[in-house]
Amino acid sequence: MAETTSTRLTAAHVLEYPYRRSVGPVLGAFFTGLTERRLVGVRARDGRVLVPPVEYDPESGEAIGEMVEVGPGGVVTTWAWVEKPRPKHPLDRPFAWALVRLDGAGSAMLHAVDAGSAAGMRTGMRVRPRWKAEPEGNIHDIVCFEPEARGTDPETP
Amino acid sequence: MSEITSITTPIRLDYTYTAGHATQRFLLGMAEGRILGQRCPECAKVYVPPRGACPKCGVPTTDEVEVTGKGTVTTFCIVRIPSDVLSVPPPFTCAHVLLDGADLPFFALIQECEFDKVRMGMRVEAVWAPKAELAATFESIRYFRPIAEPDAPYESYKEHL
Numbered sequence: 456m457a458e459t460t461s462t463r464l465t466a467a468h469v470l471e472y473p474y475r476r477s478v479g480p481v482l483g484a485f486f487t488g489l490t491e492r493r494l495v496g497v498r499a500r501d502g503r504v505l506v507p508p509v510e511y512d513p514e515s516g517e518a519i520g521e522m523v524e525v526g527p528g529g530v531v532t533t534w535a536w537v538e539k540p541r542p543k544h545p546l547d548r549p550f551a552w553a554l555v556r557l558d559g560a561g562s563a564m565l566h567a568v569d570a571g572s573a574a575g576m577r578t579g580m581r582v583r584p585r586w587k588a589e590p591e592g593n594i595h596d597i598v599c600f601e602p603e604a605r606g607t608d609p610e611t612p
Numbered sequence: 613m614s615e616i617t618s619i620t621t622p623i624r625l626d627y628t629y630t631a632g633h634a635t636q637r638f639l640l641g642m643a644e645g646r647i648l649g650q651r652c653p654e655c656a657k658v659y660v661p662p663r664g665a666c667p668k669c670g671v672p673t674t675d676e677v678e679v680t681g682k683g684t685v686t687t688f689c690i691v692r693i694p695s696d697v698l699s700v701p702p703p704f705t706c707a708h709v710l711l712d713g714a715d716l717p718f719f720a721l722i723q724e725c726e727f728d729k730v731r732m733g734m735r736v737e738a739v740w741a742p743k744a745e746l747a748a749t750f751e752s753i754r755y756f757r758p759i760a761e762p763d764a765p766y767e768s769y770k771e772h773l
Contacts, residue, residue, distance in 0.1 A: 464636045464748055468629040477618045486616035543624075592616035 481510045484522050489596040492586050494526040496560050503561030526557035528583045528603060533563075536573040545599055551576050555600055567599040575602060634664030637676065639748040645740050647753075649714055651675040657715040681738030681753070683711035683718065684764040686772050688730045705730040709756055710772050717772055724757035733763035 478486055481497055485507050488495040497508030498521040505513070506526075512519050534553035540546055545567045553576075554563035569585070570576045582600035590596040631639055634650060638661040641648035649660030650673035657666065658677050665672050688707035691698075698704075698721075705727045708717035722730050723739070736756040746752045 462636070462640070464631040464639055466629050466631075468627040469624065470627065471622060471624040473620060473622045475618050475620045478616065483616050486619060490616065593619045 479510060481508045481520055481522075484508065486592045486594075488524075489594070490590045490592045492527075492584075492590065492596075493524055494557055494584070495522045496525050496557075496562075497521060498523050499561070504559055505562045506557050506560040506564050523559065525559040526584070528581055529555040529557035529560070529564075529600070531568065531576070531578055531580050531582055531600075532556050533578060534568065534576050536576060538573075545595070549573075550599065553582075553600065555582055566594075566597060569599045569601050632664060634662040634673070638662055639750075641678075642750065642752040643746050643748045645743070645746055645752065647679050647681060647711065647738070649677045649679055649716075651677050658713060659716045660711055660714040660718060661716075677713065679711045679713045681711070681740070681756075682759065683709040683714070683736060683756070684769050685722070685730060685732060685734040685736060686710050686717050686769045687732060688722070690727055690730075703727045707736075707756070708772075709736055710769050715772065720753070721755040722757070723755040729758075731763070733766060733769070735759050735761040735764060 485495055494506065495508065496504040496506035497519050498504055499519060500512045500515055500517060504523045504525055508522065510518060532554045534551040536549070536551050537544065538549050540548065540550065544550070546569055549572065551568040551570055551573070553566065553568045555566055556563040568576065568582055581603040583603050584597045585599050585601050587596050587598050638648050647660060648662070649658045650662035650664070651658045652666035652669055652671065652673050653675065654669040654671055655666060657668070658679070659666070659673060660679055662673055685707045686709070688705050690703055690705050692703045694702050700721065705722045707720055707722050707730060709720045710717045722736065735758065737759045738753045739755050739757055740746065741752050741754055
């Protein structure tokens, strides 16, 4: 049926699944650590510390659970600049998604880096977490990572 | 702070829904307290709400049809879990209502009836929002309630389960 009127009905439609998942003892230790502003990983069978921690060794599949504190500083191993943040991004200004290998860790963790501009980003740069005022026990307790003070970057003269 | 044993990980998608011609006709009908459907020119089935085409014949549904708010419960389920999106406290019953003259059951809340008295074949009618609150939304029909008519025989709706 041809609609001759220029009316065009539109409406906001939200599809949301408010999942709650149990985290188990290993990720639970990671999230509990965040509430205390501590970063913890798990030691794999080959000696590497994996952050965020996993419950099973990635090579052998054996259960692992020796928690090791890492960081809080770390090194950017790779990054991508976001010029126009989307509404649900962690920062409302341009930022980098980056893999951050925390000091003492053998794996890198994805998080945001607030560096002002892409010119402020470099693979190998040192960063540290910026903590939320009231931690709640989830990854957003780290607001983002930020460049460590000038002079602490070993590759900066 | 105590040990963290669980986290919330909501998945949320924000859409802007555009009704399209057929659904728009239906929704504008809702605002007038009317239930509008469309009839397939080939198989003569009446779709309420209309989607603009017959899924069986694959042709546009061009004839508009108005149906009344009376119909038959074809199937139902009792909801015992509370939900943020429904204001009705559980337990309550949701049903598929086959409106008289329509060939597609209509999802509906059943009220003014004990939740466990709803049955297949039960005759019901739409209860509309007050005239001042009618709008271009499914919610213009607040719910369906039983009417004093004998149950419809199974044969009359068995093709619509």
